[in-house]
Amino acid sequence: MNLILLDPDDIAADGHARVRDPRRLRHLHEVHRAAPGDELTLGVENGGLGRGRLLHLSSDEACFVVEQLDQPPPAPLPVHLVLALPRPRMLARTLEHVTALGVKHITLLHTRRVEKSYWQSPELAPERVREHLILGLEQARDTRLPEVTLATRFRPFLEDSLPDLLKGRRGLLAHPGMATPCPRGIDTPSLLLVGPEGGFIPYEVERLLEAGCEGIHLGERILRVETAVTALLARLF
Template sequence: MNLILFDPEEIQHDRLACLRDPRRLRHLKEVHRAQVGDVMTVGIRNGGIGRGELTLLSDDEARFTLDDIGITPPPALPVHLVLALPRPRMLARSLEHVTALGVKEVTLLHTRRVEKSYWQSPELDPAKIHEHLLLGLEQARDTVLPEVHLAKGFRPFVEDRLPALLTGRRGLLAHPGMPEPCPRGLDGPAVLLIGPEGGFIPYEVERLLEAGCTGIHLGPRILRVETAVVALLARLF
């Protein structure tokens, strides 16, 4: 946890912050080995970053006095990530990774090779998703929470939602065997679509290309989804 991230509701009188969340309290004690008087990097969700002095640390509460929370968080990546819903454990890691890298818009998509049982996973509970997003923000010293959307039908997504997403954005379909290598250093906004383990089926590839996406690849190696996501974002931006 490289940033103590507070919800706006945890801020009192502008300069006093109080947290009672067990996860953050445990991290303060066991990882930071924090003591009263320590000055740490803090931020306010969807707000600024600054410094805070720890003034109280007990078993069920920590208090900070905040100082100059005016530093702007890191810039967001200009990308909407469309990710075929991964296995639950991989979903958790992927959400944390992409949040740390600066992705602010994610759509989790159902495709033919996505197991229907994945949509019943506890990892899709809004509270669990929120937790993984917070972990990504804390890692990267960011404060702006991403938006996560669920698209449980491939065809409705392609027909009803994708055209609007592609307006003013470059659509990039990452899939093995596509004709073009992944570009480097994009200078404009994009929609990046990544399939599940095993990739998109041919019908899905055809529909996405018809919608206006460009097929790209990362070379001959077949990567895990969580590896491919990080590699693609790093290369593109």
């Protein structure tokens, strides 16, 4: 936790911030080994960054004197990530990784090779998704919470949502066997589509290309979803 991310309700009118949830308190005790007088990096959710001086720390509460939270968070990546829903354990890690890298718009998509049971996973509960997003923000010293949308049916996504998502964006379909290598260092707004383990089926690839997406690849190796997404984002941006 490289950032103590505060909810706006954590900050009182007197400029003191109080942290009471067990996870952040445990991290302050066990990882930071914080003590009264220490200065730590603070941020407020969807707001600015700054510093705070720890007044006291107990098993129940940490209290900080907050300095001005007027520093901007890191710039977001100009990308909307469309990710075929991974299996639950991989979903948790992937959400944390892409949030740390600066993705602010994520659509989780159902495709043929996505197990229907994945949509019943506790990892998709709003509070669990939020927890993984927060962990990614804390890692990267960011404060802007990503927006996550669920698209549980491929065809309605293709016909109803994809045309709007492609407006003003370059559509990039990452799939093994495509003709074009993944580009490097682009700065244009983009829509990046990544399939599940086993990839998109041929029908899905054909329809996405027909809709205006460009097919790209990362080479001959077949990568796990969480590895592929990280490699794609690093190479693209």
